[in-house]
Amino acid sequence: MSKASDAVREPLVDKNMAGSKPDQPWMVYLSTFVAVCGSFAFGSCAGYSSPAQAAIRNDLSLTIAEFSLFGSLLTFGAMIGAITSGPIADLVGRKGAMRVSSAFCVVGWLAIIFAKGVVALDLGRLATGYGMGAFSYVVPIFIAEIAPKTFRGALTTLNQILICTGVSVSFIIGTLVTWRVLALIGIIPCAASFLGLFFIPESPRWLAKVGRDTEFEAALRKLRGKKADISEEAAEIQDYIETLERLPKAKMLDLFQRRYIRSVLIAFGLMVFQQFGGINGICFYTSSIFEQAGFPTRLGMIIYAVLQVVITALNAPIVDRAGRKPLLLVSATGLVIGCLIAAVSFYLKVHDMAHEAVPVLAVVGIMVYIGSFSAGMGAMPWVVMSEIFPINIKGVAGGMATLVNWFGAWAVSYTFNFLMSWSSYGTFLIYAAINALAIVFVIAIVPETKGKTLEQIQAVVNP
Secondary structure, eight states, rough: OHHHHHHHHHHHHHHOHSSSOOOHHHHHHHHHHHHHHHHHHHHHHHHHHHHHHHHHHHTTTHHHHHHHHHHHHHHHHHHHHHHHHHHHHHHHHHHHHHOOOOOOOHHHHHHTTTOSSSHHHHHHHHHHHHHHHHHHHHHHHHHHHHHGGGGGGHHHHHHHHHHHHHHHHHHHHHTTOOHHHHHHHHHHHHHHHHHHGSOOOHHHHHHHTOOOOHHHHHHHHHHOTTSOOOHHHHHHHHHHHHHHTSOOOOOGGGGGGGHHHHHHHHHHHHHHHHHHHHHHHHHHHHHHHHHHHHHHHHHHHHHHHHHHHHHHHGGGGGGHOOOHHHHHHHHHHHHHHHHHHHHHHHHHHTTTOOOTHHHHHHHHHHHHHHHHHHIIIIHHHHHHHHHHTTTTHHHHHHHHHHHHHHHHHHHHHHHHHHHHHHHHHHHHHHHHHHHHHHHHHHHHHOOTTTTOHHHHHHHHHHH
């Protein structure tokens, strides 16, 4: 066993974190803020179509089928973004990939703003979808690679908080302004991300990977503070990179090699359970669910929007204390309970029983569901994915995991109405069963990554 390999298996302690009064990593905070502007842009794209639907259809005389195509193109664009974002992030860096994402979003929003017909509208939606899919991969990866290990989880969770906030803000503002103005507002976070990238450093780990050693040390020092001792952290990263350089360049089929199979299984599995547990079906059609259950739609949507932001925000400070695995288990358990409560509500309605209880149980079930999702299953799969892949396969593997996530988002949102037509309570029972399987998966397969450096995590997961 080589010394470099030993360094991977027994990583050194970062002195920057061991000091009694380390410098405040202000550049880490600024870099994270710039990155999560992309997350807010993601949420703005996702939340745009719901409040804009009626106005767009009226102004451009779109049929239901044409607007449905407009809506679905976001997911298709995101799938393309997921496939290509990994290689782009490896080729031009994490900042370069975020610039590409921002540019696509800006171009897409401009096409929507000036659209006179369905073609420009659809092309704009496809472009914003591409940017959204790319952001969904590169933002958590970038944050994980720049953040100190002691609060890496909290900073990475900001990705999900800003996505939820973007969706909620888009929904609320969309009820007050025209659809073209709403698209114009959508450009703001994209432009903020694009411009902010000129003032923050590149990921030190990526710089080390491509051999830009001088820039690597400068970026790491900028992130950790002028007084911080970065020697051991720098040596640890460099040793790990040297070990990885002995490995051949990763290709798609390499993901199924024995040394990587566990990290691939963990990331892909979490993405599958996150999506096939029903989130996008329930999220996209919440108003329809409330309407069918007889609960006031507008009130339900406001409660929903506020709840997901508040719980996701409250979750951020405890990620690095409670750990990833406990939050996943608590979240998945809550998802099962929420689905079962909603299933009972619709069972009672179908069988014409307990009329007064139906709307109450429906809203309680949906709120327990979204609260539980926001508490863990929403953010943790992205946090874990950003941590477990070795840097030599991070681009390929992360891109594929993101693609799996977006395919699941499309599949669930596409099939939800068909399932509800088949059996409303049966739909929620199916989601409850999938979330129950997620509990088993987390217990059996997912490791705890709290408080470990990326190199320590990957040495355990990919020995």
